[in-house]
Amino acid sequence: MKKISSKKNLILSDSTNNYRLLKKYMHHKDKYHLIVETQDEDVNNCIKAINIDNLTERNKFIYETICDVLDKKWNHNLPCEFCHNRCIASRNKYMDKEFDGCCYSFKRKRFGKVKKQKCIHLKDDKTCDTKNISCKLFTCNYLKKNHLFSTSYDNYLLLKLFFNKKEKLILKYNFFKTEEEVLAKLNKKSIKPYVLYLLCFDFLIEK
Numbered sequence: 574m575k576k577i578s579s580k581k582n583l584i585l586s587d588s589t590n591n592y593r594l595l596k597k598y599m600h601h602k603d604k605y606h607l608i609v610e611t612q613d614e615d616v617n618n619c620i621k622a623i624n625i626d627n628l629t630e631r632n633k634f635i636y637e638t639i640c641d642v643l644d645k646k647w648n649h650n651l652p653c654e655f656c657h658n659r660c661i662a663s664r665n666k667y668m669d670k671e672f673d674g675c676c677y678s679f680k681r682k683r684f685g686k687v688k689k690q691k692c693i694h695l696k697d698d699k700t701c702d703t704k705n706i707s708c709k710l711f712t713c714n715y716l717k718k719n720h721l722f723s724t725s726y727d728n729y730l731l732l733k734l735f736f737n738k739k740e741k742l743i744l745k746y747n748f749f750k751t752e753e754e755v756l757a758k759l760n761k762k763s764i765k766p767y768v769l770y771l772l773c774f775d776f777l778i779e780k
């Protein structure tokens with residue numbers, strides 16, 4: 574006799590609240606059967622991630638997938654309009670550094686002074702030698718103010734579904750660090766309450 578599945582169907586489509594449905598599926602995989610009726614890349618990446626049981630591997634998959642998605646978005650739009658190594662914000666006198674866009678890190682000097690220096694990951698050919706998700710999620714005020722481009726953490730189901738508030742801070746604010754450094758930070762759990770974690774800047778790789 575044919576065995577009847579006791580699992581309920583969960584249908585993901587372009588008109589359903591896929592965040593809510595995926596959350597349900599993620600926590601009770603044994604109770605639901607997933608039917609995917611959407612081509613949405615974000616939804617499909619979430620399903621791939623749900624099927625990776627090892628947390629370290631899953632974090633790496635999500636990190637690299639989002640970096641690729643963001644690279645495609647930046648490269649497709651090219652909002653910075655570099656010309657002779659000066660970006661649109663620099664050409665409109667919106668920033669103090671003339672060249673190399675916003676690839677400058679901050680070095681804290683004595684008496685609390687902060688010095689800007691070229692990011693160590695910026696190569697001579699003006700590409701980056703690592704994948705830094707915070708840099709890719711960042712849009713400067715010039716682009717935002719002029720409605721030229723924007724990237725937002727909350728636009729990605731893959732990030733919203735898997736990471737909590739502390740992890741969101743890690744992913745958003747660790748500029749100038751390598752992929753390995755950010756992932757190592759992400760994989761290390763903190764038991765500190767969120768407010769303390771935030772106030773102590775514990776989400777930063779180096780204080």
Ligand code: SF4
Nearest residue numbers: 653660662674675713
């Ligand atoms: S994000 Fe803004 S500041 Fe950075 S390179 Fe682009 S236009 Fe320049």
Ligand code: SF4
Nearest residue numbers: 676692694695701708
């Ligand atoms: S890590 Fe960020 S700031 Fe540094 S070169 Fe890469 S994109 Fe630019």
